[in-house]
Amino acid sequence: MSTSELVWFKSSYSGSQGDACIEMAKGTQAIHVRDSKDQLSPELALSPKAWSSFVSYAAQS
Numbered sequence: 001m002s003t004s005e006l007v008w009f010k011s012s013y014s015g016s017q018g019d020a021c022i023e024m025a026k027g028t029q030a031i032h033v034r035d036s037k038d039q040l041s042p043e044l045a046l047s048p049k050a051w052s053s054f055v056s057y058a059a060q061s
Contacts, residue, residue, distance in 0.1 A: 010036050024051075 006025035014021040014036065021036040031051040033044040046054070 006032055008034070008039075 006027060008023040008025045010021055010023045022033050023036045023039075024034075025032045027045070030045040030047060033046065035041045
């Protein structure tokens with residue numbers, strides 16, 4: 001699956017004011033993350049385990 005075929009989601013906490021936000025898409029082997037304001041910017045590809053750790057950490061903040 002190429003990243004152009006991914007379905008991207010932005011957080012429901014994201015504002016409509018052009019705030020700093022990320023989008024994520026679930027691929028077959030990785031979770032992809034990109035800047036929602038610059039969709040052509042480089043993307044991060046995280047393993048499901050790394051994504052889960054990040055989400056757990058972020059939820060504690």
